[in-house]
Amino acid sequence: MRTHEINRRLAADGFHITVLTTRYPGWQERVEDGVRYVPIGFGTGGNRLTRLVAYVARLPLEVRKRRPTAELVVEDFFAPFSTMAAPSWTKRPTIGVVQWLHAKDKARQYKLPLHWIERLGVRKYRRLISVSQGIGDRLKELNPELHVDVIGNGVDPGVWSNEPRPGKDVLFIGRLEYGHKGLDLLLEAWAHACDRVEGNLLIAGAGPDEDRLRASIRDKGLSERVQMLGWLSGDKKFQTLSDARLLVVPSRHETFGLVAIDALAAGTPVIAFDIPCLKEIIPPGAGWTVQAFDVQALGDEIALRYPEAGLEHVAEEGRKFAASYNWDALADMQALAYRTALIELKNPPTRRSLARHAEGA
Structure with missing residues (x-):
């Protein structure tokens, strides 16, 4: 979504953009x-593994075919190893956009050294765009010589169409994936809190761990207090956000937290773990963070904030904060980052010029 929202605005501003992506059925x-x-x-791209392998195998060739007309190559980091170290083989000025930096987690999952590929790939770059300061800091740890522009994600304009109202249910929206999204932590926290909360926990989304999640809900005796909504999009998603009393984000790690900023725009206060990236977009007065991965603290916070009389004020503060995450402004920032990268990467400073600059300083 971010890639398209930014690119369609750049296209309207005169950029000519081609996006190379994986195949998919149809x-x-x-x-x-x-x-x-x-x-x-x-x-046909019907299998997730084979379409990823085929994409990786074909990408250098497809970039080479388009090299004569390409002024700037943008590598959008992707799972499971983040980057293919594009600057080392594109032979064109190349900048990366980092929406994903979880290779260490995938390395544990697949028992493969994916995080080393990520580390080596990041070191090939001179300029990157990060969607959050937290990810920017991690990139600088991997490559201290990097220049990182922090350009966040935007709020979907459709979210503003619904008036906020404190409902009675607690909401989770996201990919149904245990490790990354912290679904196990969410269920433990809800089991600790639900006896003190009038509404139910609503879980919206789809993903590889849906069956596991349903089984866990049954095993914990929470079937009467948890409702699965399936995948939501468009007006239905925005209405569900606006109608929720609280949104809970139990993720173990995030690069930005788009659902959280959408919830604030919808006027729904957010509770999340105090982790990098998420705490950047949950300011005091618009939501609350608790000690990372402390499920009892998370459950207590849900129970504490649920009956709070000032939720309307919290909702108002959240909407004010979210208004700054505007796709038009973010696209202008990305256009500037691209133009600057094109100038600097086409004309890299030589060691002699750097030495002269240092002497002058």
């Missing part, structure tokens, strides 16, 4: 909102 090359999408790989 794939086709298309132009959408002025942005050309080209799925690459082999076959």
